[in-house]
């Protein structure tokens with residue numbers, strides 16, 4: 001698997017061709033971006049993962065993250081292979097009530113409602129450098145809540161990598177306390 005600009009360019013083309021816009025799901029007025037056809041295409045999925053993984057490397061190719069976080073549920077699908085390709089650990093951030101041991105928890109808003117996210121309190125260590133991976137950045141609520149969970153553990157969010165931005169954040173230069181300069185969008 002090769003990361004970098006070539007993989008990102010192929011992945012961008014695949015997203016344009018294969019993502020299906022579904023009007024009024026899960027509620028009236030929302031145009032839902034269905035990424036499942038991209039995941040079903042092996043070449044496209046490979047390029048997506050390689051493109052996202054480039055956010056976890058310095059310009060010289062050195063891996064700059066200790067952990068990759070995926071946010072339930074679609075973030076899991078992308079973040080786990082990104083973690084493997086970087087040689088980093090994978091950490092799931094889950095909706096409330098799913099993780100069995102002591103957690104940090106943060107409530108947040110997203111395009112269609114409110115939710116609470118949790119992360120095991122010992123999943124990242126103080127001082128860890130963390131990359132957040134998800135499919136869609138809409139209001140930024142999910143990313144901001146996850147960055148707050150990382151901060152509560154004493155770790156640092158050094159990057160955010162997503163497949164798509166939906167335009168809610170245009171004109172803003174921060175997501176929560178995160179500078180948008182840390183953001184890679186396929």
Ligand SMILES: O=P(O)(O)OC[C@H]1O[C@H](OP(=O)(O)OP(=O)(O)O)[C@H](O)[C@@H]1O
Pocket residue numbers: 071072073074075109110111115134135136137138139140141142143
């Ligand atoms: O930027 P935001 O406004 O926070 O929206 C983006 C989030 O919304 C979706 O997840 P959702 O909570 O619907 O969960 P799912 O992956 O389980 O469908 C998506 O996968 C992102 O995580």
Ligand SMILES: Nc1ncnc2[nH]cnc12
Pocket residue numbers: 030031032033034110111112136138139166
């Ligand atoms: N419109 C949308 N499509 C897919 N996932 C989303 N998450 C938040 N808004 C979304």
